[in-house]
Amino acid sequence: MKPYVILNVAMTLDGKIATKTGSSEISGKEDLERVHEIRKEVDGIMVGIGTVLADDPRLSVHKIKAKKEDNPIRVVVDNKARTPLNFRILNDDAETIIGVSSICDENNPNCDMDAVNRAKELSKKANLFYSSEEPVDLVEFMEYLYTKGIKTLMLEGGSTLNFSMISDNLIDEVKICIAPMIVGGKDSKTFFDGDGFDNMKDAVQLKLEKSYPLGKDFIMEYKVLK
Numbered sequence: 001m002k003p004y005v006i007l008n009v010a011m012t013l014d015g016k017i018a019t020k021t022g023s024s025e026i027s028g029k030e031d032l033e034r035v036h037e038i039r040k041e042v043d044g045i046m047v048g049i050g051t052v053l054a055d056d057p058r059l060s061v062h063k064i065k066a067k068k069e070d071n072p073i074r075v076v077v078d079n080k081a082r083t084p085l086n087f088r089i090l091n092d093d094a095e096t097i098i099g100v101s102s103i104c105d106e107n108n109p110n111c112d113m114d115a116v117n118r119a120k121e122l123s124k125k126a127n128l129f130y131s132s133e134e135p136v137d138l139v140e141f142m143e144y145l146y147t148k149g150i151k152t153l154m155l156e157g158g159s160t161l162n163f164s165m166i167s168d169n170l171i172d173e174v175k176i177c178i179a180p181m182i183v184g185g186k187d188s189k190t191f192f193d194g195d196g197f198d199n200m201k202d203a204v205q206l207k208l209e210k211s212y213p214l215g216k217d218f219i220m221e222y223k224v225l226k
């Protein structure tokens, strides 16, 4: 069993989710409130370590009225246990689960002792899941999250993790905020990066369920066809 996964992202009209320098303030106020309403509803929010390092996110419900109990469990996919101990993702706003790879496991002959030691330190502040693979096996990780009570999970980026999740067929819904902005840049992060598929026939197929303007932005909501 796996959580029901909703991918939410804010992108510019030209499909970028951050500039080449990592600047990513894209959504308008109304969109941020929409996202925080979803955060309040779901059991967990997940991001990749690239997003943690770029944004130092809180991943709590803080743009709308909410109580501490409304905060979902925060989840990070972090191969080498690089989450900095002083980052907000480890504060006491909510529980945090960090998925690390097999190189953090001291019983693995190919482990990296620096990563093993960082993971040990992290385990004092968060619950660690040790994947049997490198990078983190996302199918295995989703099954683990489900056993931890995460039945609904919002994925909030970034580009690399988004592609791994969709190519592993783990995403059920996609919600996109398109802002009327263009930033360009071949090195700017797009909605989905990763390796990409070689052939269009392999493209993931989706069905548009809903679309509407929201403040200055435009929202599109899709179901992933399985």
Ligand SMILES: NC(=O)C1=CN([C@@H]2O[C@H](COP(=O)(O)OP(=O)(O)OC[C@H]3O[C@@H](n4cnc5c(N)ncnc54)[C@H](O)[C@@H]3O)[C@@H](O)[C@H]2O)C=CC1
Pocket (backbone or CB within 6 Å): 008, 009, 010, 011, 016, 017, 018, 022, 023, 024, 026, 047, 048, 049, 050, 051, 052, 054, 055, 077, 078, 079, 080, 135, 136, 137, 138, 156, 157, 158, 159, 160, 161, 162, 164, 165, 189, 193
């Ligand atoms: N506009 C928006 O809605 C959002 C924008 N962003 C932006 O995206 C950028 C970060 O994106 P990325 O650098 O692509 O980082 P990312 O957040 O996708 O993290 C990628 C990292 O996750 C780890 N990982 C472990 N196992 C993995 C697996 N099986 N598959 C994929 N990754 C795995 C790897 O260390 C990998 O480098 C930041 O600039 C951030 O601001 C992030 C979230 C939302």
Ligand SMILES: Nc1nc(O)c(N)c(N[C@@H]2O[C@H](COP(=O)(O)O)[C@@H](O)[C@H]2O)n1
Pocket (backbone or CB within 6 Å): 009, 010, 024, 025, 026, 027, 031, 032, 035, 047, 051, 052, 055, 056, 057, 058, 059, 060, 156, 157
């Ligand atoms: N919905 C949305 N709109 C944007 O313009 C964004 N840049 C993001 N980014 C995501 O939200 C995280 C920050 O969350 P906190 O406010 O710190 O709780 C960031 O890390 C991205 O995952 N989202």
